[in-house]
Amino acid sequence: MHFILEPAAEEFLVYDVKEKPRDVITVAKWLDKNTLDIVTPSLIAPHPNTYTYSKRLAESLVAEEVENIPVSIIRPSIVIPAVEEPLPGWVDSLNGPVGLIVGAGKGVIRSMHCKGENRGQFIPVDYAVNTGIVVAYLIGTGQVKSKEMPVYNLTQDVLLQLTYREILNLGRTISHEYPFEMQIWYPDGDMRSSKLVHNIYSIFFHWLPAILIDFIMILCGQKTFMIRIQKKIYNGLELLDFFSTREWYFKSEKFLALNEYLTEEDKKVFQMSDFLKFPLEEYLTTALLGTRQYCLKEDLSSLPRCRQKQKM
Known part of the structure; x- marks a missing residue:
């Protein structure tokens, strides 16, 4: 579809x-x-x-209000960690793909209902913010004029096409090399295009381990947590189903053409669409380490210990 x-x-x-x-x-x-x-x-x-x-x-x-005040609409696609600003890999939320990375990296997400051959649509958070600043300036100063509403779709797809399968395979390799703290299970898992198959995997690899872990916690007199976490994961994955099982195409030529309004110095300050600036593996590594530091507050000094635990 x-x-x-x-x-x-x-x-x-x-x-x-x-x-x-x-x-x-x-x-x-x-x-x-x-x-x-x-x-x-x-x-x-x-x-x-x-x-x-x-x-x-x-x-x-x-x-x-387009006839009354200078307005425009920008539509960021899936927002992902920063390329450079305020820091490489910076992110402050577990929403969207960042939450999936963390869940899979800690071993609590083992299956996702998704068509791996579908292309993903992404925009780094700093590119989205820079685009908002540039569009506001151009519209506010009257350099872009139109009787219709100017609309900009922010996505990398025209310049860098990526399937969910490619991202998963590369992300799995990186997460094995740079593991998270508090891993519940060895990081693994896969995408399933069949909802039925995904549900079966969820029973055996999500719910039953969660019940077992919470049962052990009760026997040890500790507070349970795994079933509560799995409920949140289940609700989050259900919301993503509509988007992860469909192919989405965005026209983003107008967004990419914004660079024509900028000087060379402006392009360095307000980077918006240089999706080929860093190799994908380098960016994903930075994004994972950024998630580890800025979102989960896990110090990089714990990496050697986490690698030893993962091997065990």
Whole structure:
């Protein structure tokens, strides 16, 4: 199944919405929580969750003001650790692929429902921030003018095409070389394109080990934690299903063309689309070590000890 997220016939387009954003806001204020929970599935369809639905409403709301104030929309794809700023590999959240890296690296994620041949769409966090600054400047100073809403899709896919399978294989090699602290199991696992097969693997490699570990913790008089962690992992993977099992295509030529407005000095300061600056393996290594240091607060001095534990 393939999705084109920006129609080819028009450069400046905002997705249509069935409802007016202000009407939805009014209804959400008026209805009580139980009633709102009941009507939400039919209201947001075909969106998989309120997160994507609310982003679409927000875009429509901003587009209504295009004739009144200078506005634009930038759509970052999957945000990943920084290339250079504020520090190489910097990240401060376990959302998205970073959480998967940590879960797999610590041995608690052994299976994911995903089609490995599908291409991934990514943007480093510093590239996304720099693009936001550049677009705000260009729109605010009137260098980019349009009667329609300027929309920029931020992704690496035009310059650097990567499948989920390629990223997994390379990430597995790097995580073995630079292991995390507190590994529950040897880091491994794989993607399964079949939901049924994934569920079977989840029972044997996610839920049963979690139950066993918590049972041992109870016998030792300690606080249980594994089932709680697996519930969070299960809910997170369920949210990703809609995106990880579909192929997504973004038109990002307008984003890449932003460099034409910058001087050579500006390009050095506001790097946005130099996805080939570092080899992929070098970037992923930096990203994993950045996650280890800045997100998990695990000092790099513990690497030798973690490698010994992983071998055992």
